[in-house]
Amino acid sequence: MKTFSDLGISGSFIDALNELNIKKPTEIQLKAIPFLMETGTDFIGQAQTGTGKTAAFGLPILHAMNPEVHIPQALILSPTRELCQQIARQLFKFTRFWNQKVFVEAVYGGAKIDEQIKNLRRPTHVVVATPGRLIDLLERKAINLSAIKIVVLDEADEMLSMGFRKELDTILDITKDKSNTWLFSATIPGEIQSIIENYMAPDAMRVQVNQFDVINRDIEHKFVVCKKEEKPGMLFHFLKSQGKNRGLIFCRTKLDAKNLAQELIAGNYNSEALHGDLLQKERDKVMRAFKNKKLQILVATDLAARGLDVEELAYVVHYHLPEKTEYYTHRSGRTARAGRKGFSISIVSQDERSELRSIERELGITIKEVR
Numbered sequence: 001m002k003t004f005s006d007l008g009i010s011g012s013f014i015d016a017l018n019e020l021n022i023k024k025p026t027e028i029q030l031k032a033i034p035f036l037m038e039t040g041t042d043f044i045g046q047a048q049t050g051t052g053k054t055a056a057f058g059l060p061i062l063h064a065m066n067p068e069v070h071i072p073q074a075l076i077l078s079p080t081r082e083l084c085q086q087i088a089r090q091l092f093k094f095t096r097f098w099n100q101k102v103f104v105e106a107v108y109g110g111a112k113i114d115e116q117i118k119n120l121r122r123p124t125h126v127v128v129a130t131p132g133r134l135i136d137l138l139e140r141k142a143i144n145l146s147a148i149k150i151v152v153l154d155e156a157d158e159m160l161s162m163g164f165r166k167e168l169d170t171i172l173d174i175t176k177d178k179s180n181t182w183l184f185s186a187t188i189p190g191e192i193q194s195i196i197e198n199y200m201a202p203d204a205m206r207v208q209v210n211q212f213d214v215i216n217r218d219i220e221h222k223f224v225v226c227k228k229e230e231k232p233g234m235l236f237h238f239l240k241s242q243g244k245n246r247g248l249i250f251c252r253t254k255l256d257a258k259n260l261a262q263e264l265i266a267g268n269y270n271s272e273a274l275h276g277d278l279l280q281k282e283r284d285k286v287m288r289a290f291k292n293k294k295l296q297i298l299v300a301t302d303l304a305a306r307g308l309d310v311e312e313l314a315y316v317v318h319y320h321l322p323e324k325t326e327y328y329t330h331r332s333g334r335t336a337r338a339g340r341k342g343f344s345i346s347i348v349s350q351d352e353r354s355e356l357r358s359i360e361r362e363l364g365i366t367i368k369e370v371r
């Protein structure tokens with residue numbers, strides 16, 4: 001069994017990984033790290049969130065940084081503010097025992113650009129950015145991409161579905177000749193294929209990992225069946241059984257999330273909704289309250305909860321089944337973090353049962369009925 005040290009990762013990073021309870025490389029890490037550390041030419045990794053891909057590209061990036069050069073040498077593009085912050089946070093944690101001064105800066109929309117401009121004037125080695133904000137910064141000449149040697153497109157499919165194609169083209173036109181491009185995506189639809197053809201080497205290394213081989217396997221999946229109109233009652237009954245435990249409830253639409261949070265608040269639960277209609281400031285406030293444990297229950301839509309990294313959640317409730325099967329994995333992965341056991345429960349009406357069956361089939365999991 002290969003260790004991180006076998007993959008070429010140096011001692012101080014291994015100490016940091018140990019502290020994060022990251023001991024055994026995952027499939028994408030085994031396949032990507034040796035290549036990215038050695039040759040590091042263009043790379044296409046088909047892997048989704050939860051497979052450990054951040055470390056798979058993050059560790060080779062940190063190894064490749066020259067601390068003496070004070071302008072950005074690596075650029076990581078990611079679809080949302082939360083993901084940018086999360087990636088930057090992970091990289092920062094990896095450097096904890098390193099004696100080099102390497103700095104990671106996250107820049108994203110919905111936050112004050114002046115502050116980000118100021119921060120970028122400090123020595124910065126790795127920039128994690130949303131494509132739109134990076135373009136803004138480029139137009140203001142607040143960022144220098146002349147020393148970028150690695151560009152990562154993280155969750156490339158999500159960036160495209162959020163409408164960032166034009167921005168990606170502009171950025172890749174600047175970087176393609178002097179940088180290696182490492183693309184990570186859960187799926188490779190036509191538009192990604194065209195990015196690969198336009199901007200990446202024809203002999204780019206390609207790696208695919210089992211889509212559902214996510215790290216958090218220690219999740220118990222359950223479901224209850226009731227009539228549609230009985231769902232609120234069923235949810236209250238479940239929440240009562242959970243006492244002071246903290247958890248996340250998923251709804252399909254913004255309106256559903258808003259209404260359900262209202263119902264919970266009316267039922268004296270310490271709850272808030274997180275959805276796309278909130279201003280960035282409000283979203284941050286809700287996220288912060290939830291992370292700081294001031295909020296017990298968060299009701300969210302799939303998009304709003306992307307990248308939400310919270311610890312010690314006892315349960316995840318699927319109040320509505322997700323639109324896409326992979327969302328079920330994303331949702332459930334919010335519990336059972338860092339080696340803890342988690343619990344994922346779907347509250348379904350009769351007509352949702354077949355959907356639940358297909359989730360089971362596609363993900364190769366068993367969802368047990370609670371009677």
Ligand code: AMP
Pocket residue numbers: 020021022023024025026029048049050051052053054055215
């Ligand atoms: P990612 O797919 O990069 O979003 O990673 C998902 C989570 O898995 C993060 O919280 C990582 O800290 C954690 N993680 C990454 N690599 C490993 C590993 N080899 N073993 C256990 N956990 C890991």
